[in-house]
Amino acid sequence: xxxxxxxxxxxxxxxxxxxxxxxxxxxxxxxxxxxxxxxxxxxxxxxxxxxxxxxxxxxxxxxxxxxxxxxxxxxxxxxxxxxxxxxxxxxxxxxxxxxxxxxxxxxxxxxxxxxxxxxxxxxxxxxxxxxxxxxxxxxxxxxxxxxxxxxxxxxxxxxxxxxxxxxxxxxxxxxxxxxxxxxxxxxxxxxxxxxxxxxxxxxxxxxxxxxxxxxxxxxxxxxxxxxxxxxxxxxxxxxxxxxxx
Amino acid sequence: xxxxxxxxxxxxxxxxxxxxxxxxxxxxxxxxxxxxxxxxxxxxxxxxxxxxxxxxxxxxxxxxxxxxxxxxxxxxxxxxxxxxxxxxxxxxxxxxxxxxxxxxxxxxxxxxxxxxxxxxxxxxxxxxxxxxxxxxxxxxxxxxxxxxxxxxxxxxxxxxxxxxxxxxxxxxxxxxxxxxxxxxxxxxxxxxxxxxxxxxxxxxxxxxxxxxxxxxxxxxxxxxxxxxxxxxxxxxxxxxxxxxxxxxxxxxxxxxxxxxxxxxxxxxxxxxxxxxxxxxxxxxxxxxxxxxxxxx
Amino acid sequence: xxxxxxxxxxxxxxxxxxxxxxxxxxxxxxxxxxxxxxxxxxxxxxxxxxxxxxxxxxxxxxxxxxxxxxxxxxxxxxxxxxxxxxxxxxxxxxxxxxxxxxxxxxxxxxxxxxxxxxxxxxxxxxxxxxxxxxxxxxxxxxxxxxxxxxxxxxxxxxxxxxxxxxxxxxxxxxxxxxxxxxxxxxxxxxxxxxxxxxxxxxxxxxxxxxxxxxxxxxxxxxxxxxxxxxxxxxxxxxxxxxxxxxxxxxxxxxxxxxxxxxxxxxxxxxxxxxxxxxxxxxxxxxxxxxxxxxxxxxxxxxxxxxxxxxxxxxxxxxxxxxxxxxxxxxxxxxxxxxxxxxxxxxxxxxxxxx
Numbered sequence: 001x002x003x004x005x006x007x008x009x010x011x012x013x014x015x016x017x018x019x020x021x022x023x024x025x026x027x028x029x030x031x032x033x034x035x036x037x038x039x040x041x042x043x044x045x046x047x048x049x050x051x052x053x054x055x056x057x058x059x060x061x062x063x064x065x066x067x068x069x070x071x072x073x074x075x076x077x078x079x080x081x082x083x084x085x086x087x088x089x090x091x092x093x094x095x096x097x098x099x100x101x102x103x104x105x106x107x108x109x110x111x112x113x114x115x116x117x118x119x120x121x122x123x124x125x126x127x128x129x130x131x132x133x134x135x136x137x138x139x140x141x142x143x144x145x146x147x148x149x150x151x152x153x154x155x156x157x158x159x160x161x162x163x164x165x166x167x168x169x170x171x172x173x174x175x176x177x178x179x180x181x182x183x184x185x186x187x188x189x190x191x192x193x194x195x196x197x198x199x200x201x202x203x204x205x206x207x208x209x210x211x212x213x214x215x216x217x218x219x220x221x222x223x224x225x226x227x228x229x230x231x232x233x234x235x236x237x238x239x240x241x242x243x244x245x
Numbered sequence: 246x247x248x249x250x251x252x253x254x255x256x257x258x259x260x261x262x263x264x265x266x267x268x269x270x271x272x273x274x275x276x277x278x279x280x281x282x283x284x285x286x287x288x289x290x291x292x293x294x295x296x297x298x299x300x301x302x303x304x305x306x307x308x309x310x311x312x313x314x315x316x317x318x319x320x321x322x323x324x325x326x327x328x329x330x331x332x333x334x335x336x337x338x339x340x341x342x343x344x345x346x347x348x349x350x351x352x353x354x355x356x357x358x359x360x361x362x363x364x365x366x367x368x369x370x371x372x373x374x375x376x377x378x379x380x381x382x383x384x385x386x387x388x389x390x391x392x393x394x395x396x397x398x399x400x401x402x403x404x405x406x407x408x409x410x411x412x413x414x415x416x417x418x419x420x421x422x423x424x425x426x427x428x429x430x431x432x433x434x435x436x437x438x439x440x441x442x443x444x445x446x447x448x449x450x451x452x453x454x455x456x457x458x459x460x461x462x463x464x465x466x467x468x469x470x471x472x473x474x475x476x477x478x479x480x481x482x483x484x485x486x487x488x489x490x491x492x493x494x495x496x497x498x499x500x501x502x503x504x505x506x507x508x509x510x511x512x513x514x515x516x517x518x519x520x521x522x523x524x525x526x527x528x529x530x531x532x533x534x535x536x537x538x539x540x541x
Numbered sequence: 542x543x544x545x546x547x548x549x550x551x552x553x554x555x556x557x558x559x560x561x562x563x564x565x566x567x568x569x570x571x572x573x574x575x576x577x578x579x580x581x582x583x584x585x586x587x588x589x590x591x592x593x594x595x596x597x598x599x600x601x602x603x604x605x606x607x608x609x610x611x612x613x614x615x616x617x618x619x620x621x622x623x624x625x626x627x628x629x630x631x632x633x634x635x636x637x638x639x640x641x642x643x644x645x646x647x648x649x650x651x652x653x654x655x656x657x658x659x660x661x662x663x664x665x666x667x668x669x670x671x672x673x674x675x676x677x678x679x680x681x682x683x684x685x686x687x688x689x690x691x692x693x694x695x696x697x698x699x700x701x702x703x704x705x706x707x708x709x710x711x712x713x714x715x716x717x718x719x720x721x722x723x724x725x726x727x728x729x730x731x732x733x734x735x736x737x738x739x740x741x742x743x744x745x746x747x748x749x750x751x752x753x754x755x756x757x758x759x760x761x762x763x764x765x766x767x768x769x770x771x772x773x774x775x776x777x778x779x780x781x782x783x784x785x786x787x788x789x790x791x792x793x794x795x796x797x798x799x800x801x802x803x804x805x806x807x808x809x810x811x812x813x814x815x816x817x818x819x820x821x822x823x824x825x826x827x828x829x830x831x832x833x834x835x836x837x838x839x840x841x842x843x844x845x846x847x848x849x850x851x852x853x854x855x856x857x858x859x860x861x862x863x864x865x866x867x868x869x870x871x872x873x874x875x876x877x878x879x880x881x882x883x884x885x886x887x888x889x890x891x892x893x894x895x
Binding site: 278280334335339341343344345347349351352355356358359464467468470471474475478482508509513515517518521525529 | 607611661664668672676682686796800803839841842844848849851855856
């Protein structure tokens with residue numbers, strides 16, 4: 001049984017087919033990259049996997065169970081957490097309270113060790129991503145790079161079995177990118193059974209972390225394989241650079 | 246009995262459609278829930294009254310047609326002003342829009358209360374007599390109201406589907422940002438929509454009040470407002486076709502209810518409430534609702 | 542032993558109330574309020590103050606819903622009116638004492654809130670605003686229809702009062718302190734909910750419902766919960782109000798009353814809980830005393846003025862929650878624990894605050 005199995009997933013928006021008959025699977029402990037040019041359907045795929053969109057056809061099986069049609073918060077409580085492409089912090093809450101929200105969910109609450117308070121656990125989560133300094137700062141005052149880390153902390157607080165990261169490196173400077181790369185690697189090592197799927201455009205950063213890459217183009221899966229193979233794949237190059245290669 | 250329901254239901258449906266379409270239009274184009282919609286309906290009626298009444302209530306004593314034109318025109322201008330100064334500044338914040346538009350409605354209510362007192366007669370029947378259709382007695386003013394509503398609805402339909410501005414309206418209701426990028430001045434477009442919505446509401450006020458109750462009072466804005474809600478929820482927020490069909494369904498339901506329950510006019514609102522509740526439980530999108538469930 | 546207890550109580554009081562300027566002010570005001578009857582005011586002034594207390598509960602209850610979860614209720618008078626009419630009708634048609642009928646009204650209001658909430662809050666859209674505005678108006682229609690039972694336009698009068706064995710002035714005094722106790726209890730409960738972990742979750746719903754769901758929160762459940770809790774206090778206010786005035790009318794369901802909640806809360810500060818309390822006092826005293834007895838302004842003009850002011854306020858400052866959350870975090874997050882863990886951070890924060 002795979003951790004995640006997507007079969008023949010299709011989603012249409014009026015005349016546009018955003019995701020077209022996509023199938024793939026993720027094993028426990030795999031770190032997989034999901035790439036493709038803009039508009040390829042990567043974020044839509046994430047929406048479908050996390051319950052924010054319902055597919056027109058196809059199934060998404062998480063630990064063997066078909067989660068299509070379940071409410072998003074229920075899917076989160078089953079063990080899938082995601083970050084968003086454009087950060088969505090809770091502006092009026094301080095950084096630590098942002099994480100505390102995750103810990104108030106049934107899953108987040110369950111995972112708190114019995115001697116700890118919610119605040120303590122939230123603080124631990126912030127330490128993991130290096131945000132303790134900003135703990136009491138209202139999220140609306142926090143800079144973009146830190147907000148991205150906050151999204152991660154919020155997702156990690158749920159101790160998911162499957163972590164979906166949507167362009168985590170977006171808008172980060174090289175220093176932040178380096179820090180994040182190391183963070184993701186550490187997160188992976190700390191939780192070897194957790195699957196991670198990363199949508200990303202910064203391929204040089206991504207290829208270093210992932211073991212496998214899935215390539216989407218215009219809603220269809222056009223390639224799948226190890227990073228080295230994908231880098232040499234002619235079709236992938238065509239799709240990114242245009243046929244004039 | 247059945248014929249009475251068929252005829253009266255159709256008339257109610259037609260006039261309700263006129264009332265509701267303004268509300269639906271402004272929501273479709275700008276996502277503004279205009280709680281002052283009923284108040285403009287009321288204001289149109291009062292304007293008409295002021296313009297046609299003899300002293301001491303009014304001084305102009307105009308004829309029916311010019312009075313209606315002026316009343317509707319004033320309402321259109323007022324609608325645009327309300328939009329420009331109270332809605333547009335806060336249009337991104339839906340909660341604020343709700344508060345402000347209700348506020349405007351109550352302001353209008355209070356102003357009318359101050360000027361005219363709590364109860365007022367005087368929206369006279371401008372067309373006397375009645376006809377018999379299919380064996381059912383129908384007052385001429387009812388017939389006129391129905392005819393005008395249908396004609397106006399058709400004109401509106403043509404306007405929205407065939408003209409450039411109408412197409413722009415439809416575009417804005419589907420994707421505001423892209424339409425802005427295409428060079429459409431959405432603020433001005435919304436102001437225009439608001440004027441149209443207000444003028445139709447005012448006209449509906451005059452037609453419906455003159456042909457049914459004949460009375461205007463400062464709290465009469467509430468019923469048309471929640472009737473609009475029920476119709477638009479049933480038909481689907483943002484759909485013109487839905488509003489039309491929803492209006493007829495609600496109109497018929499209301500008539501059937503009034504015929505079945507003796508003296509039931511106080512309870513008419515129950516129909517609207519039942520409609521709203523049922524739709525939200527069974528099919529929240531409404532009949533032709535087009536808002537996608539996507540959260541982003 | 543007693544002294545250590547007293548000392549601890551004193552430190553707690555000092556840190557939680559005295560050191561925080563707005564709270565110190567509120568506490569002083571409370572003391573003034575408690576001592577006020579010593580000035581031997583006329584009984585109608587006491588009556589006004591009792592009503593003001595109930596309005597304060599009403600406003601604070603609205604704030605929990607709108608200021609925390611962001612769900613706009615435009616017909617909050619619905620719950621006030623259900624509380625009012627339930628106790629009135631039960632008192633007319635049964636032998637139940639008001640001490641039983643008022644809680645029954647609150648229960649009925651709770652059930653209504655859950656039903657309305659479930660129907661309107663499951664789906665994305667302005668539905669609560671629409672239904673909450675329509676429902677009380679329609680209910681008034683029903684009250685007119687069944688006028689033999691409900692008294693219709695004239696309402697019902699001659700309802701029992703709270704302390705029938707007391708003379709009129711003593712009655713008013715007793716009601717004054719009773720309403721004050723109710724207000725304090727309600728305010729504390731609402732405050733504690735708003736400024737708790739649950740309150741944090743509610744703010745997350747206000748800020749970004751989608752992200753909140755993404756954190757595993759059952760958003761609908763919290764929204765309905767907020768509406769339900771809010772309705773309990775609104776109906777309490779309604780039930781008590783009706784027995785203070787010993788009569789009930791459809792004014793308890795009116796749009797004007799619903800909007801009063803909006804006026805009082807926005808005036809005082811949306812999202813704070815104590816703001817609406819202050820707003821209620823200012824607006825209600827203004828409305829019922831200053832502009833009614835001192836400088837006489839007709840009621841229609843008064844409402845007009847308040848609303849115009851509110852409209853201007855909302856347009857200039859479209860609601861923004863006060864910065865209270867960060868300031869009050871000391872309460873929410875057991876400061877001592879954080880101090881141990883990251884004492885240098887806490888010190889830095891404290892320093893920044895100074």
